Amino acid sequence: MRRTNELTLLPKLPLLITESADEFDALRDAFEQEIKPRGIIEQMYVHDICAIVWEILRLRRCKVVIINSAFRNALQSLLKPVLRQPGQYEYQVEGEAEALAQAWFTDQEAKKQVSEILAGFDLDESAIEAEAIRRSSSDLELLDRMLTSLESRRNKALGCVAEYRASLAQQLRESAERIIDRKGVLRLEDAASEHSTAA
Amino acid sequence: MASERQIAANRRNARKSTGPRSGAGRKRASRNAYRHGLTSSITSTAAYAKQLAKLVREIAGDSKDTIVLERARAIAQAELDLARVRRAKVALIERASAFGELDPPQLTVTQMIRFVNAFERGRPIPKPIDALATMPSKEPDRSAEAVRQVLPELRKLDRYERRAAVRRHRAVLDFFGGMRPDYNR
Numbered sequence: 001m002r003r004t005n006e007l008t009l010l011p012k013l014p015l016l017i018t019e020s021a022d023e024f025d026a027l028r029d030a031f032e033q034e035i036k037p038r039g040i041i042e043q044m045y046v047h048d049i050c051a052i053v054w055e056i057l058r059l060r061r062c063k064v065v066i067i068n069s070a071f072r073n074a075l076q077s078l079l080k081p082v083l084r085q086p087g088q089y090e091y092q093v094e095g096e097a098e099a100l101a102q103a104w105f106t107d108q109e110a111k112k113q114v115s116e117i118l119a120g121f122d123l124d125e126s127a128i129e130a131e132a133i134r135r136s137s138s139d140l141e142l143l144d145r146m147l148t149s150l151e152s153r154r155n156k157a158l159g160c161v162a163e164y165r166a167s168l169a170q171q172l173r174e175s176a177e178r179i180i181d182r183k184g185v186l187r188l189e190d191a192a193s194e195h196s197t198a199a
Numbered sequence: 200m201a202s203e204r205q206i207a208a209n210r211r212n213a214r215k216s217t218g219p220r221s222g223a224g225r226k227r228a229s230r231n232a233y234r235h236g237l238t239s240s241i242t243s244t245a246a247y248a249k250q251l252a253k254l255v256r257e258i259a260g261d262s263k264d265t266i267v268l269e270r271a272r273a274i275a276q277a278e279l280d281l282a283r284v285r286r287a288k289v290a291l292i293e294r295a296s297a298f299g300e301l302d303p304p305q306l307t308v309t310q311m312i313r314f315v316n317a318f319e320r321g322r323p324i325p326k327p328i329d330a331l332a333t334m335p336s337k338e339p340d341r342s343a344e345a346v347r348q349v350l351p352e353l354r355k356l357d358r359y360e361r362r363a364a365v366r367r368h369r370a371v372l373d374f375f376g377g378m379r380p381d382y383n384r
Contacts, residue, residue, distance in 0.1 A: 009257050011250070011282030014289040016296075018338050040257050041371055044278055048364065051285060058346070065343030069335070142350045149357055153364065160368050167375055 010043060013051050016058070024054055035161060045161045052154040056147060063143050066136050067129070074131035075114070076101040082121055251275050258374070270374040277367030284360045291352055296345035 015024060028050045037046045079097035080090045103110030118124060219225050254275035259268050335341045
């Protein structure tokens with residue numbers, strides 16, 4: 001009951017239309033089981049960690065898709081110089097390279113043909129991937145910077161929970177000592193008053 | 200560099216201008232410094248103020264101590280700032296996914312010359328590229344492309360988010376420097 005109240009107080013994390021709210025809830029439940037937040041402040045930190053991890057997952061998915069979507073253009077640009085015969089210009093083989101790059105995704109024969117052409121230059125499919133990464137390097141670099149920043153923030157947020165709990169433990173220790181001291185003072189006062197009445 | 204006389208004349212002329220006079224003009228000028236609104240006060244709308252008050256009460260508990268309430272307010276404000284930046288991030292991605300771009304591309308000088316030449320010679324005017332048509336139609340490619348398009352903006356927003364998180368953590372430590380949290384509530 002308490003948990004529901006705290007969660008409704010905290011702003012709900014907005015998700016993309018294509019993202020699953022159930023998956024996010026499952027992620028949050030997993031973190032809550034692990035960290036076992038107590039009180040609104042710890043709930044805030046856990047909420048924060050979940051939001052950061054969710055964004056990390058989103059950007060990682062994007063990274064893969066960005067590389068994959070650069071494959072066709074990468075293959076096309078890789079095929080142009082290898083298809084070109086001596087005395088030919090690249091634009092003369094542009095159509096063939098485009099058709100072969102298109103067919104590579106759906107036609108096994110085309111895939112085999114591309115592998116053979118590349119093998120003639122001691123290249124394999126990893127050359128296509130390398131070209132795809134090279135072509136999207138500026139986006140990937142930005143994505144990597146954001147991922148690094150998010151990962152460091154996630155670690156800091158985890159550290160914040162620990163720091164908060166440590167400061168709380170310290171405060172509880174200090175409060176306990178104060179109470180013990182006060183009791184000690186009272187005991188001494190009681191003893192003093194007993195002495196005075198006896199006298 | 201302006202001479203003494205020019206500076207004096209500029210100052211005299213500036214005194215004659217007192218800014219916009221009409222209501223609409225004053226309203227427009229009041230938003231001159233507005234850029235993205237992320238650093239503005241969170242209490243600028245009634246809904247935010249209500250949410251802020253609820254969160255402050257939850258953090259501070261039954262305390263009526265002004266300092267405790269002020270510290271709780273700092274935590275709540277930073278928390279709502281974080282939420283606002285996160286909403287802005289998602290809204291940007293959704294917008295890029297829906298329209299294919301954030302801002303319409305500006306025509307280059309060459310494109311303008313081509314446009315004018317085509318118009319003068321009665322040739323068909325080149326159609327602008329439809330950004331939406333360049334977006335992948337299927338998921339997750341479309342979302343990834345939208346994220347790719349708004350990456351520079353996301354990075355800027357990330358900096359705001361980081362600052363808000365630091366501010367909240369400092370506020371939390373300040374808050375518990377003054378009072379003990381009640382875990383049994």
